[in-house]
Amino acid sequence: ETGVTQTPRHLVMGMTNKKSLKCEQHLGHNAMYWYKQSAKKPLELMFVYNFKEQTENNSVPSRFSPECPNSSHLFLHLHTLQPEDSALYLCASRKAGQGRDEQFFGPGTRLTVL
Amino acid sequence: GQQVMQIPQYQHVQEGEDFTTYCNSSTTLSNIQWYKQRPGGHPVFLIQLVKSGEVKKQKRLTFQFGEAKKNSSLHITATQTTDVGTYFCAGQSGTASKLTFGTGTRLQVTL
Numbered sequence: 764e765t766g767v768t769q770t771p772r773h774l775v776m777g778m779t780n781k782k783s784l785k786c787e788q789h790l791g792h793n794a795m796y797w798y799k800q801s802a803k804k805p806l807e808l809m810f811v812y813n814f815k816e817q818t819e820n821n822s823v824p825s826r827f828s829p830e831c832p833n834s835s836h837l838f839l840h841l842h843t844l845q846p847e848d849s850a851l852y853l854c855a856s857r858k859a860g861q862g863r864d865e866q867f868f869g870p871g872t873r874l875t876v877l
Numbered sequence: 878g879q880q881v882m883q884i885p886q887y888q889h890v891q892e893g894e895d896f897t898t899y900c901n902s903s904t905t906l907s908n909i910q911w912y913k914q915r916p917g918g919h920p921v922f923l924i925q926l927v928k929s930g931e932v933k934k935q936k937r938l939t940f941q942f943g944e945a946k947k948n949s950s951l952h953i954t955a956t957q958t959t960d961v962g963t964y965f966c967a968g969q970s971g972t973a974s975k976l977t978f979g980t981g982t983r984l985q986v987t988l
Contacts (some may be wrong), residue, residue, distance in 0.1 A: 773959050779882070794974050798978075799922070804980075805965070805981060806920070806965065806967075806978040806979075808977070811975060813974055817977055819974070836955070851945060853920070855920075860903060864908065864910065864925060864976075865910060865922040865925060866920075866922065866976065868919040868920045868921070869916075869919065871919050
């Protein structure tokens with residue numbers, strides 16, 4: 764366990780559904796990330812939050828909507844997704860400003876869009 | 878934008894053989910990190926290299942950062958089945974909070 768939890772672990776949804784992914788970190792970190800990992804592709808950074816403020820949006824389609832209510836929680840709201848959005852969605856967190864920049868990843872949510 | 882490539886994409890070795898993966902960035906990096914992802918798992922941090930020409934060792938793993946800070950390598954001596962997984966390098970430049978992950982090298986080890 765890395766101290767980063769994600770729910771649900773698996774999600775199947777239709778293209779017209781609305782769902783949310785949740786990430787929680789228990790490490791006292793101040794930066795949180797959403798990544799997308801597709802088969803045979805590198806990890807794609809989606810969003811970065813520092814101290815609850817979004818500092819990076821990597822040209823992500825608006826059907827993905829992040830929310831960071833506090834430094835410990837991160838959500839990814841999903842609506843009208845496409846089948847090509849099926850992937851593993853990974854959340855990560857980091858403690859900025861301590862000389863080590865390692866990111867701690869959660870177990871991921873395996874998303875299938877039908 | 879910044880790109881980080883790794884070679885090879887895949888390598889299959891017999892237990893006891895050595896393994897090396899190479900990482901190349903299109904831009905100069907402030908530091909580079911390495912992660913390992915086991916099959917069905919999530920990336921786990923291995924190490925961070927910061928200085929030009931830096932070499933670090935973790936048991937059978939040797940990590941190197943190039944002099945120009947644009948390339949890196951991970952060498953595993955005498956592989957074991959527990960080394961199976963995908964190894965990613967991740968480069969940091971500019972914005973400290975953003976990492977660009979490499980394409981990954983999947984290692985398979987058989988007895």
